[in-house]
Amino acid sequence: MNPSVTGRIHSIESFGTLDGPGIRYVLFLQGCPLRCLYCHNPDSRSLEAGTKMTAGEVLADILTYRPYIARGGVTLSGGEPLLQPAFACEILDGCREHKLHTAIDTSGIIPLSEAAPALDRADLILLDIKALDDDLCVPLTGASNRNTLATLDYCEAARKAVWIRHVLVPGYTLDEARLGRLADHLRRYTCVRKTELLPFHKMGEYKWEALGCPYELADTPPPTDEEVRRARAIFESRGLN
Numbered sequence: 455m456n457p458s459v460t461g462r463i464h465s466i467e468s469f470g471t472l473d474g475p476g477i478r479y480v481l482f483l484q485g486c487p488l489r490c491l492y493c494h495n496p497d498s499r500s501l502e503a504g505t506k507m508t509a510g511e512v513l514a515d516i517l518t519y520r521p522y523i524a525r526g527g528v529t530l531s532g533g534e535p536l537l538q539p540a541f542a543c544e545i546l547d548g549c550r551e552h553k554l555h556t557a558i559d560t561s562g563i564i565p566l567s568e569a570a571p572a573l574d575r576a577d578l579i580l581l582d583i584k585a586l587d588d589d590l591c592v593p594l595t596g597a598s599n600r601n602t603l604a605t606l607d608y609c610e611a612a613r614k615a616v617w618i619r620h621v622l623v624p625g626y627t628l629d630e631a632r633l634g635r636l637a638d639h640l641r642r643y644t645c646v647r648k649t650e651l652l653p654f655h656k657m658g659e660y661k662w663e664a665l666g667c668p669y670e671l672a673d674t675p676p677p678t679d680e681e682v683r684r685a686r687a688i689f690e691s692r693g694l695n
C-alpha cells in the first residue's frame with residue numbers, strides 16, 4: 455500500500471448495514487460520470503468537490519472501527535468509486551493487509567482498462583445495473599450500459615462474487631417485460647450471488663433543489679409494496695434470490 459496517494463471523499467458512514475454483508479465502514483468517494491435521473495446524491499457527482507484525504511488517513515480512520523467491522527468489512531461507494539481507481543486500489547490493499555473484507559459498490563461505468571485492478575482486489579462487487587437495454591439506460595443515466603455488462607462478464611470470468619442492484623423506477627425500470635429480460639440475462643451468471651431490487655425514493659430531492667438543478671422525477675411516485683413484491687417474484691421465478 456502507498457499511503458500517500460490522495461483522493462476525494464464525499465462522506466463516510468462508519469456503521470453501514472445496507473452495502474454488503476455485516477456491519478461495514480462505507481466510504482463514499484466523490485465524483486460520478488453518470489447523470490441518473492433518480493440520483494439521491496447529486497452533490498457527489500462533481501470530482502472537484504468533497505474532502506481531500508490520503509489513503510493512509512482513510513485506512514487509519516477505518517482501523518479505529520475495526521472491532522465493529524471485523525465480521526463485516528469495508529465498502530467503497532460513491533459517487534462512482536472506480537472514478538478514482540488508484541486511490542481505491544491503495545485503500546483495498548490496506549484493508550487486505552489488515553484482513554478486512556472489502557466490497558465495491560459500482561455502476562460499472564468505468565472502462566475495464568481502468569477499473570480492473572480495483573475489481574481484482576475486492577472480495578465482493580455490488581454492481582448497480584441501471585437498465586439492461588440502452589434505449590432505457592441512455593435516457594435514464596446519460597450513458598450506455600456497455601461497460602456495466604462488460605464488468606459483469608469480467609467478474610464471471612474472474613469468479614468474483616457479485617451482488618446485483620437494480621432500482622425500480624415507475625415509468626422507467628418498473629416494467630414486467632424489462633424485469634423479465636434482465637432476470638433472464640442475470641440467471642446465466644454463476645458469479646451473481648444475490649439480487650437486490652431497490653424501490654426508487656425521493657429522499658435526495660432537496661439536494662437537487664439546493665444545487666439549482668431541475669428534478670425530473672418530482673412527479674414520479676415510489677413503487678407500492680405490491681409492485682415491489684411483483685418485481686421480486688419475477689426474479690425469483692428465474693431462480694434469482
Ligand code: SF4
Nearest residue numbers: 486488489490493533
Ligand atoms: S451512479 Fe449513483 S451517484 Fe452516479 S449519478 Fe447515478 S445514482 Fe448518482
